[in-house]
Amino acid sequence: MTAPLHEARPTGPGRALPDTQQGMRRRNLARVLHTVRAEGPLSRAAVASRIGLTRAAVSTLVDELIRSGLLEELGPERPGRVGRPGSALAVSGRGPAGIGAEVGVDHLAVCAVDLRGTTRSRVIRQGANRGRSPQPVLAELTDLIRQVVDEAEGEGLYPAGLAVAVPGLVARDARTVVRAPNLGWHDTDLAPLLPADTALTVDNEANFGALAELWLGDGTPRDFLHVSAEIGIGAAVVVDGGLLRGTRGFAGELGHVPVRPDGPECACGGRGCLEQYAGEEAVLRAAGLEPDEDRVGLLAGRAAQGDEDVRRALRDAGTALGVALTGAVNLLDPQSVVLGGELSGLAPWLLPSLQEELARRTAGPACPVSVSRLGPQGPLLGAAHSVIRAVLDDPAALAGQP
Amino acid sequence: MTAPLHEARPTGPGRALPDTQQGMRRRNLARVLHTVRAEGPLSRAAVASRIGLTRAAVSTLVDELIRSGLLEELGPERPGRVGRPGSALAVSGRGPAGIGAEVGVDHLAVCAVDLRGTTRSRVIRQGANRGRSPQPVLAELTDLIRQVVDEAEGEGLYPAGLAVAVPGLVARDARTVVRAPNLGWHDTDLAPLLPADTALTVDNEANFGALAELWLGDGTPRDFLHVSAEIGIGAAVVVDGGLLRGTRGFAGELGHVPVRPDGPECACGGRGCLEQYAGEEAVLRAAGLEPDEDRVGLLAGRAAQGDEDVRRALRDAGTALGVALTGAVNLLDPQSVVLGGELSGLAPWLLPSLQEELARRTAGPACPVSVSRLGPQGPLLGAAHSVIRAVLDDPAALAGQP
């Protein structure tokens, strides 16, 4: 026998459920739904052997999930082995939909994702939002949400929740934007300005991006650091498959990690914060460019054309990122670092110097750095999937007892 | 209904237990034991109302815990209210004992703690261990362990596990010391060199110190950063009442967070690591002192006498710590930072500059920094209590089914 290690572990699916027989059943419903979703069409017997319950128990669980419209019976499997063929089960394509929305500095976007993880509807509207007050922006967003919901309902889906990604800090109530410098919003409760007929969750776009990476990334581990940037530099810390949020919900403020303690002053009060070296504004200035609408696109374009000033600016930003990430990696020992969001578009020019710096400062093998496959789509997808995830984690909350 | 936030949450007591009816019972046993321990003598009815089970259910749970020797019946309570007085229950003072051991650079220590949290036996042996090979050191430690176990057994206790704190990195198998620079050990499996008759857990002293702070500190929150130092500077990250260990178990390496990216070279390959500015060796050098046996005592003594060189060296170390902690606080948003271990003895001279630096670099209120009440005793106590904690978290593992 080995004594427990007293680790910080996330609760994972359904941990919020009470520790009673009913809670147990709800967790088992979630386990069945999760495995069917993850491992394609499966028979009841296959599910049972996977999750360690008996066929009889799984049968009743499946019945309940079918009655709720979350699972559907595809009919008898093609038999390849001896014995009676099972009846294939799959998650329904006409059940709940997760509605994800994103308030970007230069765009609004909304999408609907079904239980299978397929994006069933999507709308994007370009347009600068910097400096606009929350009311008109969210009215416009509400419009888009209604479009997407209508389209989803046309396909037999019904909205199970709305998740909104914003470029800023969000309080732990998951409703209030504490500070979004790029929009000019602060201390704004978004709930009254958005459709009231669905459950609402608001979160930082870096957090949603990290969750998207966790859920949709190929081979992404359960412990990683997800770095993203839109002017500010945010990181999301994923520990054992869950987000680390911090006491006030402000964890992951990589942008204000000191890189050179005597560097230039920062708005945060400090000196030489990472943002001074790798923030969008700083990079544009270092490259001798004027900020305009599509800043990342501009940088990427110039860099691709071979503009040496831009390339040098990006190299230096990568080095600064490497210094800050060395600290983070030493503190957290993650399995990898992922560059996501808008950053992924600049990765070709950031990555070499970043990795060099990280390797130089690490004894032994350096923490691997990769680039998100999802790129700028991460936050929106993460938002929509977070709703779906909530259904998968407690299917009983939808139909029966919430 | 509010959608879940997908947070990283630790599992807390008994989360490793399977999600079955038996697992539920074991968790309920743990809940009963925990509340009786935490809230002094309680009647069955009082326990029931606290944990939300019925009196009948608690009765059977208590019966089982009494049969296992973990609880004892103190007899009828002094009645102050109407109604039949309850029968007071308390955790047994003659049940399992947690054996904690510590391998320090200058000492060995072992103690035994009972279920109530009382230290029932303790032995400390001074003597430099730097450069000694593991075999003789652990043979000596085994001696001390036997002494403490004998004494504990004389008082009716029996050892429920052995936890050893070492000043170095420990692999996630909780047995192997990967690197302990101050001892000169590396890649050593300690299990064969220690008594084999009890379950063994080996861990970093900073981790055990943080757990001690969590379990024994007065008013310590469930999210904090515990900084400790013995030559190397280690931190332990506590998130929602659990340790964050990292993929390889190396999380919390605060000593190699870059403070000045162009600073002096460090053994880790980097430059300007915190250890270069706030490590014991660096501080001694900056103060113009020679390293000797009791380095922290020497520094504290001179500083107390008013030695301006030493005070300046400690001030500068505090500033460097402040820079590194700014990064950590930005990344983790903890509720507080606690200085523990040997550091606590130097706190009077480190703290002002540390707090000043942290406050300067923080927008809004700075993260509060406090000093551990346990001081250098933290690691040893944390080790012993970790064993007790394991029993409290799953009492059934002791007697019945492990």
Added chain:
DNA sequence: GCTATTTCGTCATGCCGATTTACAAATTAG
């Protein structure tokens, strides 16, 4: 002092959820 009231601990009973056991159905192997 006596009775009513309140609370405690326990017992008998019932419910809920999963397991066990048994069996019919549907397939392959020989």
Added chain:
DNA sequence: CTAATTTGTAAATCGGCATGACGAAATAGC
């Protein structure tokens, strides 16, 4: 065509907690 294998379901059982009732032991009111 029969034996073997696997699936899905139904009936019985078990483990664990809740419910309701009861005696025991205290206080409160008379």
